[in-house]
Structure formats: structure tokens, C-alpha cells
Amino acid sequence: MTGQLPSPVRPTGSARFEQVSIDDLGTPLPDVTFVVVDLETTGGSAHTDAITEIGAVRVRGGEVLGEFGTLVDPGRDIPPYISVLTGITSTMVAAAPQIGSVLPHFLEFARGAVLVAHNAPFDLGFLRAACAASGLPWPPFAAVDTAVLARRLLTRDEVPNCKLGTLAPFFSATTTPTHRALDDARATVDVLHGLLERLGPLGVTSLEELTGLTRQVDPQRRRKRHLAAHVPHGPGVYVFRGPRDEPLYVGTSTDLRSRVRSYFTAGEQRSRMTEMVGLAQRVETLPCAHDLEASVRELRLIARHKPRYNKRSRFPERALWIRLTDEPFPRLSVVRRVAPGAGVFLGPFADRRAADAAVDAVHDALPLRRCGGRLVPSPDHPACALAGMGRCGAPCTGAQSRADYAETAAVLATAVATDPAPLCAPLLGRVERLAVEGRFEDAAVLRDRIAVLVRALHRRQRLALLARVPELTLARPDGSGGWALSVVRRGRLVAAGVAVRGAPVRAYLQQLKTTAETVPDTEGQLAASVEETELVLRWMEKPGTRLVEVTGTLACATPGTGPLRGFLELVDAGRAARDPFADGRSLGTRARPERVGGGRTGRGRPAALASGV
Template structure:
């Protein structure tokens, strides 16, 4: 009796030496057949998000930069498949005093971390907790930057972590109609997070977990289901944007202005560049990730290019076009008419008011100010120095009224009651007029003395408020005097070398650029300038007023102050009145330098590629993984003022 081998009841799988994307299946048939290969799906190739272990981390620090700040707290939550696997939290002794404004922001004081471990003993424990996972943070460059710096400082190798930035994902997946911004404090209530962020590491990490899961729900309609697709999401180029690259084919090189125009030929966006062709083509690449630019390009039907002689003409043309058309997707300089001015009224007993129009002969005007807050700060500084009346009624010499509380406090001479003559009041108002015109010393000196006195008494918060008001006032006076120096000049010509042996020429009349050109190498500058003047624009309006917007005149001023600029010719007098604000340059420099200490998290840099990606729509192809840049946190806090910060150098 012979026996035969019994075939196994189930197929056996063999995959040695075969690429992992293929499965070799040996079928249980006798005699053996040639192996058959089955191609796996794309889900088998990528790492499904449900199987990825994430560690959501948040840090609290003593400042905004790893170069001069340290970690004070680490909080982390480990999650996989929507389930919390563990948490990590510890205070860290930064080895230095925690600034008071940081303690106010986070609630962590120097005494709380006095007995906490140092970072060199905490870091190995955290890295072990996060080993083999994907790190997640809100504004990841901030948190991961501190962790990398700590590893470098302690000599600990930094593991090759993959990372996900929830701020980037939110900018990619949410619209401005849904959330006004992508701060953690805004996203947490939007996604109904169980924990609200409060600038404590573990609570912020828990809130970020809920935000991460809420964002993951938005990935399903986009077909993003793997870690590889998620990390490459921010570099995806919208196919609709890619199809419109032909709009940039006719754009020339060189300096100039470009306009994106919509379906009704209306300007959507106005920009400027020293190389028009390169700049315009960048809008159709992965390098342009701003969501509003993606919306704009989707509406654009054509691109208009306006070549210019040099960068000053391009910048001026851009300002004028933005002010004229107010394109929807431009954010700055759209409404120059909304600038604010502080006016000393022209009446018997003048007072200060904030207005939007400068009317010749209607008083003394100081400004312009970018917003109401700055204008109010300047007004408050003037009232701290001068006992000008603050009531809004119009006073006369015959009808008398009753004194207000300010008169009892000694902050007003009570001209409404007849206690102060017109001549005495006029001498006080003349101090403000003289400060705007040429000499701000009598106006500013009492304020700086008061700042020093408050600081010496230990009233640092009051000193900081007054100091900032003085800085706003001095800047406004300096700006007004700089503009006034050009308003009365009938014409002047400035030139800059073009780098090829020629000269870039600009003709300016009463602060307005009226002609621009380039005298190429070998050509007579004087002869070319005569032709340029003959075709120049003639400004309208009074001879002693600016013929251009404030922004345009300041562009001219900045171009004049660049190294290498030469004054070729001038009609009239081009000078600033003395003493001006020169004695206060040192004071303003110290105030600007102190901003970094008062605003440790302030970061006004433009957002990088990963930090400001465009949104995507369902049905787009899976992106490739890519790296990019991000941005730090922003949280402004007022700091202290010490003695010696107020007096001008």
C-alpha cells in the first residue's frame, strides 16, 4: 500500500528575496506550478495613519529663541488610532531667572522650577518616551528647535524624528470663513477640544491632540490616508494653478509692476519685482503656498506687466495702482486716505483732535499715524506734557462756564472760566506747534524726566507706558519734519549707479516722483536728464504742500538715503530744520532694542513654505514628502523700564 503526501489545507506564503510590495503565493496543487505575483494596493505601500504612533509635544520656555532662552516645562501625549497611550510632563530648571512677563504668561515662576531637574537629565527620558514615533507640535519649528538646541548643548544625539505641524495643516485645510486665524487658542474651541490651551505644556499638548484629530477628519475627502501623503501635503501644487502657467509666458524680465486681472478685467493683485518674469512664474510653482494667492490665481484670467526704469519707479507705480484700484488680494497701502493726523485746532483756545484730512490753514497737523491707537498714544503724551484743554466744546472770550476735574488736578488752566488768558494759553499751544515745526525739546523733555522719575520710584509699568507714548510722539514728529523737508522743494534730481556703468535717474517735485529713466553707459547724463525733465509730470496743488501720498514720499526718502545715491540738481532749498529730532535718535534706538526683551515671542517674518501652504480640494493627487520652514509663536507682553532708558543721547 503506497502513501501519498497530503496537501496542506491552507496556502503557504513565501516572500523571501521578493520586494515587499509584492506577495508570492504558492498554491497547494500537485504538481507545483510557477509562482504567481499579486500587486499590493497603494495603502499597503504607505503607512496608514491609524497605525502611526504620534507624540504631541509642547514646551514652555523663558523666551522666543533657543540662542538666549531655555526650556521650563515639557508636556507630551502619545496617541495612536485616536487612543491616548501615555503622557509625559515635567518642569525643567532653566538655570536662570524666569522673566516676570514669562511668569505672567505661563504661570511658571523661578521658585516653581528651583527643585526641578535640569534639561540634561530630562531630555533622555523624553527621547525614550518619543522613540519610534512621529512628533507633532503646533508651530513645530519653535518646539523642535528648542529640543534640538538642548540636544546639541548636552551632547545628546537628536533622533531622526518625522514631524507634523498642526498649524501648517490648519492653514492647508481650513478656510478664512471657518477660522480667522490658525492659533491654537482659536482652533481648540473650533474643534471642541476637551482641554483649552492655557500656556502650560501638558494642557496645550492635550488641546493639540484634539486639534490633530479634528484635522485628520478633514483628510478623508482628500484621499490622504498615509503618513507619506500627510507629510507631503504642504508641497502639493494645485493642478488648476499649474494649468495657468501659460499666463506668465509673455512677462518680460527686468524691474516693473505686475497686475493679476480677473474675469471682468478687474485688478486682483498688484506686485512689484526687480525681475518680473521670475517673480510672476513663482506664483505657479510649489514655492507659493499662501492660501489667498491660491484663491487669486484661480480667478486670474490674464497678467499685465508694466516695465519700469528702476526699483523706485516700480515701487511708486505699485503704490499708486493699489490706491487707485484697491485690489482685493492686496493687504497694504489700499486705503492711504485712512491715515490719521493729530490736529491742533485753529480757534481761540485750541485743542487736540484726531482727523483724517489735512486742511491747509485749519491748524497744526502732526502725523500721519498708521492707526487710532498710535494717534491716541501721541495725544496722551502731549496732554502729559502740556495743560491743553481736553473738552470738545468751542470756547469764547465772553461766555464763561464751569471748571472740569482736569482743572482741579492742575492739568488744565481752565480757560473756560476765565482763569487763563488767551495769551497764556497761546504760549502753551505754541510749544506743540514749535515741536511739529522744528524743536520738540520743550514738549519732550518733561516727559522723559517723568519717565526717569517713575523708573527711579520703581513704578516700571507706568514708566513703560509713558516711554512708549513718548516714542510714538517723537517718531511722528520726525516723520512729519522729514515729509515737510520735501514738500517745499520745487524739484530735485537724484541718481544711483545701475551696476553696468550707467545711472538710474529720478526727478522729484514736491515729494512726488514725476519722471524716471536710466542713462546707460556712454550716454550723456545731462543730455538725457534734459529730455527726462521735458517729459516730466507737473504736480497740481499749492506750492508748499506735498504733491504725493505720504507712502510715496517716504519711498523717495528711503531711496535718497541708500548708500551711493547722489543729488544731481536741486531747485530751491532741500534741508531739515534744526534741531529737529536728532537729539532723540539714541532714545528711539534703545526703545527699539528693548522690544526684543518686551516681546520675546514676537516674530514678524513672512511665513515660509510649510507655514503658509495653500488649501487643497478633494480629488487632487497625493503629494510628495517635502521639507520647509515655519514660524515661531507670537505673544506680545510689556516689559520693565530701568533707569537710564529714557534720556536721549
């Protein structure tokens, strides 16, 4: 038998049948036109920043068909740190066209092609936002992300990460990435071709296989889709349980069924979650009245069971606090727990570095003693070096009376309770003096310390807001004509429910309060974890939330940290300037990559693709 297929025969009076070749099953990659695009922008947010340069290269079958490159007037000044990064200045773009006139030309250049970008959500997000702002429809482009493709095909032994600057020399790109749009697009073309060469021996020959490669589902994960069969719709908490029925992962969602099902689809690409699903034997669900109850239950379950695959909120007992000790000459102490009635304290802090920064800020402002142990004033006691520098009143020598020292400590107590201005004003003045003297690094260190302290004060005052309220009832519209209700006591959610449309809300609320959890009546102390109380605060502050009933006094401290809000905004802006394109997603390669296998099926496709890996 020869390799030539016989001509198809059309039976009389029947439908026509044709045998198609393997190439007809998809669009062959040599026939696909790719437009590799890269952007330079004024920052990292597609909603608040603007495009300053577009570079694109049109390729097909390894041949460059054309290039597109232009500067773009963003309609605003380019931040100095962006100019340092890209070399694009406000003067360079002054005579450039604006994005509204550039986009039609770019869309025409990219017509009928597959868009390719390195970290595609960034570039395509800016282009979509620009089209929306210009009133232009965004065409239904197919897209390929070379960063994702590299993470699928390369191991950590080959490259330490999948950044463009790392991949370009690995694939011997002819153009070095320079943070200019056209140069980076040219480098990405070479990276794309290098990755496509990796796909050839694996049998990935069509566009459909290429775009589906990053959406492959592990067969083991696919086989466990039945675990989501019984999951209901609606808000609640879900718990993945392992072989010994131990909790592996606790999560929450406003739609339990949709969220749990997503763990068995290509939408979940986290390797940690893939490993967790592989161990899971069943999924337990806890339906809740509304999103606040679900979030609170999630926190409590994570703190109680400490599931191995949950990263946050597992160890609330490890949080650190700053406490002003209860002694004649109090000092600052960093502790793990704050007992009821502990007096003046701040926290919690996530780590020792943050706690130490706040302590240093207080010591910079107030001459509190730093020596440990019980202090017995004596004229014969030698003063420490801090006293000689004016950083301590030397109460150990009797130079500072107990009453004078109490006035100093009272500044911190006042800052925690109501007004941080007397504590922070000297520090802010010192930052200004350091900046005037040109000591910018010292000024930045002190500024960051102050920011940590102010945020801790703000957090403490917010928590005290609910700690003083014995009972609080909140209501929010549930979106269906009813009301989502929450009963809070001393910052702890003790009851939650939904009064459906047409039901008597007051009567239902009374039933809810009757069955609510009872909490200890410790005046001024929280009855819940800090994270839980903050969840309640955020729910209370959402637009549309109504205050139904209050027992006690619900009032904010005045003036509080409000006057320092502008300072915190400046600090945040400075941090964004240091890392304008911060992205929480990892560009590292997989430690155990889900690579495409080299086996073949009878149809000539890779075995891994045929099985849906």
C-alpha cells in the same frame, strides 16, 4: 478570477517588468518614524533669542519608542515674563548643558525620522539657527506641521482655532500642554495621531501624500497658469483683472515673472488670494526701471482703483491729521484733510485711536483750550472745570492774554518743527512720578500716549525734510555695473531710469530730468502722498545710495526726535515683553477649507488628491 496577481514573467532577451502594489508607491504611514519636537525659548526670534528646553517623542505606528527631554543653558538670563509663561527660571538652567553639547544628542535621537512640530517654522527655525551657531550641519529632515495639517482637515464648526491648547482637548490628548517642552511634545503626539485618523478614511496612507497635502494646488488655480505666460522678468507692477477688466489686486516685485507664477503654485496658501485668482481673467504688467518706481506705481494704482483684494493703502483719504487751528486762541482739531499752508499739523494717523492718543498727550503737557467754537474773552464768562484743575489757562475769562496763550501754543509749533524736548520733558517726568508712586497702569497709559506723539513728530520732521527740496536726484548701483536713478521733486518721484554700464550717466540724467513730471511749486508742501514720500526716504537711506544733485536745502531739524530714540526703544521692548511670541500668521481654521474629498479613483487614491487639489 481570484484576487491573487500572477507571478511576473521575464521575457527572454527583454527588460524585466514587475507589477508593484499600491503600497510600493509611497512610504506607508505605519512604517514612518516621527519625532515630535517642542522647544521653550527666551523669546520669539531665532536670531536673537536662545533655546531653554528641548522635548521630543519618537513614535512609529502609534507606539512611543523613546523620549528626549533636557533643559538648556541659554547663556543669558531668562526674562521674567518667559519664566511666568513656562515656569523655567535662570536658576533652573544654571547647571544645564549648553545647546552646543545638547544638539548632537538630539540629532542622533531624531536620525532617520520625520520631524513633527506644532507651528514648525518656529521650532525648526530655532534648531537650524542653533546648528549654524554651533557649526553643525542641519540634516535634510522631512517635516510635518500639525498646525497646517489641522487647518486643512478641521472646520471652524469643530474648533475655533488651531492652537495646541485647543486641539489637545479636542483630540482627548492624555497630556495637557503646559508650555514645557516635553509635555507639549506629548500633547502634539496625540494631536498628530488624531489628525492621521482623519486621513485614513480619505485614503491618505503614505508619507508622500501626507507631506504633499499642505502643498496641494486648487485645480482652478492650476488651470490659470497660462495667465503668467507673457509676464517678463525684472522689476515692476502686476495687476490681476477680473471679468469686467476691473483691477482685483495690485502688487509689485523685483522679478515680475517669478512673483506672478507663484500665485498658481502651492506656495500661495492664502484663501483670499485663491479666491482672487479664481476670478482673474488676465494679468497686466507694468515694467519699471527699479524697485522704487515699482513701489511708487503700486501705491498710486491702489489709491486710484481701490482693488477689493488689496488690504493696505486703499484709502489714503481716510487718514487723520491733528491741526492747530488758525485763530487767536488756537486749539487742536482732528481733521481728514490738511490744506496747503495749514500751519502746525501732525499726521497722518491710521485711526482715530492713535490720533486721540496724540491729542491727549499734547493736552497732558500743554494747557491748550479744548472748548469748540470761536472764543471771545469776557470776565463774565464762567471758567470750565479744566481751568480749576490747572489744565487750561482760561483765556475765555481773560485770565490768559493772547500773547501768553501764543507762548503756550509755540511749544507745540517748536516741537513739530525742530525740538520736541520742551513738550515731552514734562510728560516723561510725570511717567517717572507715577511709577515711583506705584501707579504703573497710569504710567503705562501715559507712556504709550507719549510714544504715539513722538513717532508722529518724527514722521512729520522726516516728511518736511523732502517737502522743502524742489528737486533731488538719487543714484544706487543696479548690481550690473550701472546706476538706478531717481528724480524727486517735493517728495514725489517724477522720473526713474537706469544708466547701464558704460553709458554717460550725466547725459542720461539730463534726458531723464527733461522728461520728468512737473509738480506745483508750493514751498514747504509735499507734492505726493505721505506713503510715497516715505518710500523715497527709505530708498534714499539705503546703504549705497548716492546724492547726485540737490536744488534747495536738504537738512534735518536739530535736535529733532533723536534724543528720544532710547525712550521709543524701551517702549518697543515693553510691548515685546507683553507678547513675546507674537506671530502675524493666523492659526484659525478655514471658513471654506480646501478639504480632501471622499471620492475614490480607480487606483484607490482620494479623488481630490488625484486631481491635485
